[in-house]
Amino acid sequence: MPSEKAKENKALTATCVACSKAVSTETAVSLTGVEDGHRKAFVVCIPCANKGWRPPGFRGVYTVRPV
Ligand SMILES: [Zn+2]
Numbered sequence: 001m002p003s004e005k006a007k008e009n010k011a012l013t014a015t016c017v018a019c020s021k022a023v024s025t026e027t028a029v030s031l032t033g034v035e036d037g038h039r040k041a042f043v044v045c046i047p048c049a050n051k052g053w054r055p056p057g058f059r060g061v062y063t064v065r066p067v
Contacts, residue, residue: 018048033057
C-alpha cells in the first residue's frame with residue numbers, strides 16, 4: 001500500500017544511465033563524463049559501476065564499493 005514514506009523514498013530515486021533501472025540514490029553513484037564536449041554527471045547504480053560501466057570521457061578513478 002502506498003504511504004507517505006513511499007513518496008519520500010521516491011524523491012530519493014535516480015535512474016541508472018547504464019541499465020535504466022530506478023535505483024535509490026543510496027545505491028547509485030555520480031560519475032563525471034563528457035557529453036557533447038561538456039562535462040556531465042552520469043548517475044549509475046553501484047552494481048553497474050562495479051561491473052565496469054563508465055561514462056564516455058570518464059577520467060576519474062572509481063573504487064568498487066559494497067552494494
Ligand atoms: Zn545500473
